[in-house]
Structures are given as C-alpha cells and as structure tokens.
Amino acid sequence: MKDAVLKLSFTPITLQQDGPRIYVSISTAPFELKEGRAVGLDFPEPIQITALLDTGASITVINPQLAQTCKLRQTGFAELLAAGSSGRYPEHAAAISFPRYGPRGFEAIKVVACPIVRQPYSCLIGRDVMTRWALTYDGVGGHVTITE
Amino acid sequence: MDIENKELSAAFAVFEQNRAEWFRTHANEFVVVGDGAMVGFYSDYESALKAGLQRFGAKKQFLVKQVCLEEPVFVIY
Numbered sequence: 001m002k003d004a005v006l007k008l009s010f011t012p013i014t015l016q017q018d019g020p021r022i023y024v025s026i027s028t029a030p031f032e033l034k035e036g037r038a039v040g041l042d043f044p045e046p047i048q049i050t051a052l053l054d055t056g057a058s059i060t061v062i063n064p065q066l067a068q069t070c071k072l073r074q075t076g077f078a079e080l081l082a083a084g085s086s087g088r089y090p091e092h093a094a095a096i097s098f099p100r101y102g103p104r105g106f107e108a109i110k111v112v113a114c115p116i117v118r119q120p121y122s123c124l125i126g127r128d129v130m131t132r133w134a135l136t137y138d139g140v141g142g143h144v145t146i147t148e
Numbered sequence: 149m150d151i152e153n154k155e156l157s158a159a160f161a162v163f164e165q166n167r168a169e170w171f172r173t174h175a176n177e178f179v180v181v182g183d184g185a186m187v188g189f190y191s192d193y194e195s196a197l198k199a200g201l202q203r204f205g206a207k208k209q210f211l212v213k214q215v216c217l218e219e220p221v222f223v224i225y
Contacts, residue, residue: 029197031201032201041207054224057222057223057225059222074153074156076160076211076213077156077160078220078222081222081224083224083225106194107194108193108197109193109194110193114224126224
C-alpha cells in the first residue's frame, strides 16, 4: 500500500507559537451509532474541530464538554498527570477521523476527558494516534509532515 | 463525564480483584467487565468495545480496560 503523506503548512512563527494544528472529526464509534440508533438513542452528527498535534501527550485528550456534546460512551477511568489538571478522569470511546486529509482515522479509540488549559484547543492528539505515523517537524519552513 | 460513575466503579472493583490473576494469562489484552462479571479478553480496544456492545447493548454501561499489573499514568507535558 502506498504511503499517505500529509503536509500541514503554517508560517514559521505560527507553528512555533501555536503548535501544529489539524482538523479532526469526532463522534461516537460508527458501530455504536448503528446499535444505539436501532434502539432509539439519539446521537449528534460528527463534530469537526481544530486539534493540536501534541507530542508531549501520551494519550489523546478532549475537553469534557466535547465528550458530552458528542455523547461519547464512557468506558472507564484514566490517571492523568498534567500541568494544572492531574487526577482521575473519565475515559471515553471516540471515532476520530481526519477529513480533508490522507491519514486513516480510528473507528474507536479511547480518549480522556480532561479540561485543556491550552486554549483555544479542545482536543490534543496524543502519541497514541501518532503510533501509526512518521511525523516531521520543519520549524524553518513552517511545515509538519505526516506520513502513514 | 462522571468519575463517580457507579456501574463503572463496580466493574472497576471487579477488575481490581482479578487484576493480578488476569495479568498472568492475558497481559496487555483488553478485558470487558459488566454486570459484575468478566465478558472476555480482546487484542485491542475496538474489538473489546464491539464485544461489550454486543453483550450489553447500547443502553448499558460496561468497563473496557487494558490488563496491566499497575495502573498506567498518562502524562501530558
């Protein structure tokens, strides 16, 4: 299979100050949507947001409000150690995809719902997602390249 | 967004009671626990979630947990 390559372009100063951003779509896992709708449950359409590619995050984190809006199923708890927000937080199942882009999405991945201090982001894409990628950061040119 | 979720807390208690034993035979696999009992072990989170939905349906809660000897701490720098 041919590698999917995505080049995200910014100005060098924007990349340095804001970090690498990527559009993501978040929703309940498609097989849960099907199951839930069959028994009369209501789910919102996938929500598209700008997320931060955060190599400092070992797991993908979303704001609790986003988990609530998307009606993500809670599947457990996670211990999180973060600046300003450490403790035990709900773990949810989410479908994450990258509309407009090449990388494959995830039909179901666990995400932790924890208030994110790095505004304006409501999602930090962590290294759990990046395990599928080769990620190149070009601070001189202002580019981030994802190869899958 | 309920860290005091009673159903999941009860399922987690079952997990804790069996963690060491399950780790011996199913290290790093994903277990599904609901209604006070273990449903099965799966190679990945997605498969475990599907199995839980198949067993309990979309209206009930169940725990999906990777079988580790110690609780992992996720770090955000």
